[in-house]
Amino acid sequence: MSDGQEPLGGPDLAKGIALSEIADGAMLLGHTQGKPILLARCGDELFAIGAVCTHYSGPLAEGLLVGETVRCPWHHACFSLRTGAALRAPALDPVSCWRVEQQDGVLRVREKLESAAPPAQPTASGTPGSIIILGGGAAGNAAAETLRNEGYAGRITMLSADESGPYDRPNLSKDYLAGSAAEDWIPLRSPTFYRDRGIDLKLGARVVAIDARKRQVDLADGSRHEYDALLLATGADPVRLTIPGAECPHVHYLRSLADSRALVAKASAARRAVVVGASFIGLEVAASLRARNIEVHVVAPETRPMERIMGAEVGNFICSLHEEHGVVFHLGTTVTSIDERSVTLKSGETIQADLVVVGIGVRPATSLAEQAGLVSDRGILVNEYLETSVAGIFAAGDIARWPDPLTGEKIRVEHWVVAERQGQTAARNILGRRERFDAVPFFWSQHYDVTISYVGHAEKWDRTDIDGDITTRDCMVVYYRGDRKQAVLTIQRDLESLRAELAFEKTSAP
Template identity: 60%
Template sequence: MGEESKPSGPDLTKGVSLADFRDGKLLGHVGGEDVLLVQAGSEVFAIEPACSHYHGPLAEGLVVDDTIRCPWHHACFSLRTGEATRPPALNALSVWEVTRDQDRILVQRKREVPQPSASHRAAPTPDRFVIVGGGAAGFGAAEMLRREGFAGAITMLSHDGAMPVDRPNLSKDYLAGSAPEDWLPLRPEDYYRDAGIDLRLNTAVAAIDPKARSVTLGNGDKLPFDRLLLATGAEPVTLQIPGADQPHIHTLRSVADSRAIINAAGGAKRALVIGASFIGLEVAASLRARKLEVHVVAPEERPMERILGREMGDFVRALHEENGVDFHLNDTAVRFDRTRATLKSGGVIDADLVVTGIGVKPRLALAEQAGLAIDRGVSVNAFLETSEAGIFAAGDIARWPDRHSGQDIRVEHWVVAERQGQTAALNMLGRRERFDAVPFFWSQHYDVPINYVGHAEGFDDIAVDGSIAGKDCLLKYRKGGRVLAVASIYRDLDSLKAELEMERSHA
């Protein structure tokens, strides 16, 4: 057996003592499989030690009651069953039976994976559920409906040509060339067939009739529904300047977009990224990984200052400059003449590949046409139900009452969309569960991950613990003395604790 695949820690079949645990955890093995022992109260559990999302080390995670949270992207698993109870993880982890012989703890047998049960559905549900959207929220809802034992019809209508994918990868590892395309799908094609989910790709939806309870497709066909989830997501804002419609100028939202940028990068030498947003700078980092010369043009004084503050903005800029990115800030592109971009300052950048990342806008046309209440998004209540009974909304389009900030908010985070899709599914089944998850997202810049918990549309001050320049910090964004959000670099456990504190502050 090679060194890399050598099992970790002690042989748990021979037993260990609680005195061997560190911070309530112990990593060992059963046969050739690594197993994590976790003490939670008076009980000890045994679970697979790597998160099923991106294989984050659960031994470094946070135990909350009888669950464990991943330090990387805040997924959550039941220690009892291994079920992924919170995205971005979707797949369950293996669990093992734990026995005690006096003061010895032994692990020998893996438990059977529990089958989905409909036992906790509150009431009989209608038979026909329609989901409009093939992104994180739509997929999260469809998968949760089947996980909960819903046996009725699920039709999922997606305007995209690709199956639901792990969208964060499109600007990160996949675009950088370090992740293969077969990592992208959230589930393989046969999952939808086996789960009885009618996934219709390249399908336009023309209208929704709340009274007749039907959806009109782009080809004129009508599809009846008993419950409907709107998860239409957002679309990139396009650049409205002369010459911006040329084929070498791209936006990034879909698999097709990412493929097109990768293909263009193969023959390009210099790339221009317009916009210093998270997406824009992740694209810049990915194109640097492909050895392109990269220039970034943005109107602000420093990247991400509005969300992360001055000091973190300066750090992000310096990090990208250390990796060869040239910034042109306080500036905008005003015209393209073939490959030549003219800037407002009078400067000129010649680039054979251009990617614009100047923001996205929610796709609200269907909701507006259906007469649903709109307020810079689709207005929903705490159960993600719109102004029309039986029609729910989730993901980038939904504006919901956030108990932590005390405001109605709309955010465009992947993990939020997945979690909202799952909660919407439960409420389509009649469960009446509030959506109370604290918003979370992560961004990757070269070897530096930035985690962000909460939501601060504005802040009075920022309390910094640690060193931003040293890539070891926790930042608290406060307004009126109250912490609204926390950003961190390599403070994963502290980030998890901040998330938990926010949850408990409005429990």
């Protein structure tokens, strides 16, 4: 979405304001020529950029100013005040820049500046002549775009097993499934985008083998592609049920756009659904199906949803939130069989259902990499530059297990923003930049009108501190291991989430 979608607010900056109205290190929302403008002051310099994030139209004026950058409060995209460039995912497009004029203590925002591509950095010696990207998801798409943005002019081939071009996967379980977002909002780019940038995007391309010694990949159709550098971004596959009836036609999984389309089609006639698993995907699907007025039952083995990841207090809140919207939970049990009209639980209970959605987790798609001899341990092991055990082969996204500077441990995270940021870093390192991947993990989860934001990574914690009241949907939860913060969860405290991210970055800085 462009930076002109929001209602205008603040002063008309074309008419001018006193310089004293904006302090050093402060931001001010205004408008000019019918466009919302963010005015920011950094020392003696003033910057004016589009005030709306190019990701989901978040209000940048409510974000955080960090040096000569501003971070979006919704999903933590970051933009340059000087150039408007999108510096960090999930935003991929820049915001506009405007000329600021100062005279006699009055500043005015004048004309919109012509956008210019950021100057490409000099490429290191030994830059690969051809690059193959396996995977057309978050990491793969971000890597391809970054390579071109960095000035790489060699051959880029993106091999995606998906039949659809790169798309906004988080929306598949949220607004698109709920019926509040049209499908034309889902693709990240148009087909012409890739053609115009010389990115050879091959869809439905199933790779069957990687020969790391010969530097080539073999496809199921018998074709072979050679590479000088390879990025593995194959993502993850849903864990599937292995119970009687698991292959019934009304049993669905949600990983791809095709999966979501099938669910949307089925939901148009469904009356009662059973969601197997109280994962993020499972609960977001539950909320989206309730938005379609479908009766929803959630079956999960835990005593409260999301407790392992977010703790008992947040788990209780999520459970209550869904129950307020009519979801019925069946916790502490599992599904033992499915037939065309119902599911049977381990407890012996039978639930009538004409739609079953399974969300019991995913597994990283690492088989190709392992067969090629890459070292793995619950994911493909990479160093701080996202390079695998084989020189010239990098990995990013759901399959990569990397050294986290915050915890000192090797971690693997299955979240969209992390995958995009790793794709961006991997691309620069393929070009020889030697850039450490030290971004703090971030994700968001949407349940009805409640968005939960989470920064950091707490696989284990000893205690939590809660500021505010979870039940009133206004809180910050800090997860500790010993005396060290591991993660911060917020509800309706976007600025505090950004500040927590920044604090983690300073803690993990070399």
